[in-house]
Amino acid sequence: EDGVLAGIHFEGPFISHNRCGAHRPDLLRDPDPALVRKLVDAARGHARMVTLAPELPGGLDSVRMLADLGVIAAVGHTDSDYATTLEAIEAGATVATHLFNAMPGIAHRAPGPIVALLEDERVTVELINDGVHLHPSVLDLAYGTAGANRVALITDAMGAAGMGDGLYPLGPLQVEVKDGVARLVEGGAIAGSTLTLDVAFKRSVTVNGLSLSQTVESLSATPARLLGLSDSIGSLETGKLADLVVVDSDGYDLVAVMRRGRWVLGGDTFSTVKPA
Template sequence: MLTGARLVLPTGVVEGGLLAVERGRIAAAGPAGPSPVPGALDLTGRTVVPGFVDLHVHGGGGASYASGVAEEALTAARTHLEHGTTTTMASTVTGEIEELCRQAAVLSELVEDGVLAGIHFEGPFISHQRCGAHRPDLLRDPDPAVVRRLVHAARGAARMVTLAPELPGGLESVRLLADLGVIAAVGHTDADYATTLKAVEAGATVATHLFNAMPAIHHRDPGPIVALLEDERVTVELVNDGVHLHSAVLQLAFGAAGASRVALITDAMGAAGMGDGLYPLGPLEVRVAGGVARLVEGGSIAGSTLTLDTAFKRAVTVGGLSLTDAVRALSANPAALLGLSAEVGSLEAGKYADLVVLDSASHDLVAVMRRGRWVTGADRLTPAQVA
């Protein structure tokens, strides 16, 4: 039983609330009664939000999902879990199809074990002109037969594929993915406005790290950004690390799309939770300096070192978001996109007890609970609180 905390619920913010956990799930969440609850954990001065859901993350803790090594995947997932991400996807990077199929087979076992929520294939079906931190010689057109092969290699664990719809086979592959129940995401694309609209009509529902790796907005050639922002069927990913996007652009995107259509992601690579240095990103080498990840060759931004607790804090302190809108963007919206709203994404009775405890004044992370068990932060609670 948790009492005294500020609870960020779907219906609004409750001060001095009560949250009960039973058998790994939330039994109750709302205003506290007039009488003290014996044995309850006093979280006065703390804010409790639902566990974060990351749609797009490549690694962390010095490990990469693209390694195709289960131990590295576990390290990456654990690193982000300790920063509040209780539901996480595993994003790959461009590689040979055979290698991606091998990675998918390994990662699918962790999906079956409940460690991961699914697999996101970012590449190789992307534009040479907008490839960013993907090896150009490994890129290929989105042949529907190859796309189907990759999805099948994931044995039901494929949840999202990022592709450039203007490439040969792009729109057909979007339709295929929609038919297979896999999210088609528009990203790393040189598509124009009209082609992007066609992709959405074909079934694309996500904008992969909007603004990045796509043409900028021009007043006579609006390009993919405007098409993706204006369509209510599209969830737009934003990387809120202060490097990928200016805070004014973040606010612009929220204003255009509305809080119900934004998902804040990390796009993190292996350096998340680590220090500066050299790290692999698939077949490429990345140098992290001052927390910013860039390719050794060419200098392109190569993902981020972001964790979602930092993204949450930036959203409310720099981005000016309300607590409820920040929770939507980091928990409720991505959970809904993945079809997981019945289990995660909000503090409601019956859902998993996936909780992030924050300091109410600084918004810094204090503790994390997943499935009713404290993952980290128990040492930050005083003996009087846990008595």
């Protein structure tokens, strides 16, 4: 409500038990439209996106309802097949939540949700480029199919982002971070990431060989457009908020950050630049 965050993404509880990842199975629910609507209403207008498994009872009806409410319906943590995913897209689903992760893979006779989500131009696909969730060639495949204007680079980060190795809580669950990789203490499932977007930017350019314009589009312009915020953020244009991230030209490491016209990090390096 203070406007610091763009909104709320409910990643669950309407997801598949078979693909629940670091979610507690006993808290999962079928996406009954009345229950989904109750959760959206509880957000007091700040619900931006709901990730659900469309194959579950009520899934497709909930996708339609979310689309009617102007809330993004995302397909993720799902055991959906190709045909059901196509139905979800036709019903109004427009996002693939961390594509490839927590969903069936591609098989030669069972393309599954990945192919359905990649091939439809109405769908934006999220990718976690931390070197753990996706092999670089898989990220290259997604870019080659969808293009930068349909890829949103995300972190999927939990509370250990920017911190060192150790034990961290994830709701009621315990997570161990080792060598920067977050896994549940019980079961060993990957529990989100410790990724920050400056690292995702650097990997995309230096490891995947993406151009600066492709990477910036996926980090900034595409998510802003998806969330309906491109009139104020997502690109450097007159009249938009002066939100800037500066990286150096050698290793693409973070140098400075400006938020709404004021330097919050490294501003002394750019003393000649006056705030907007």
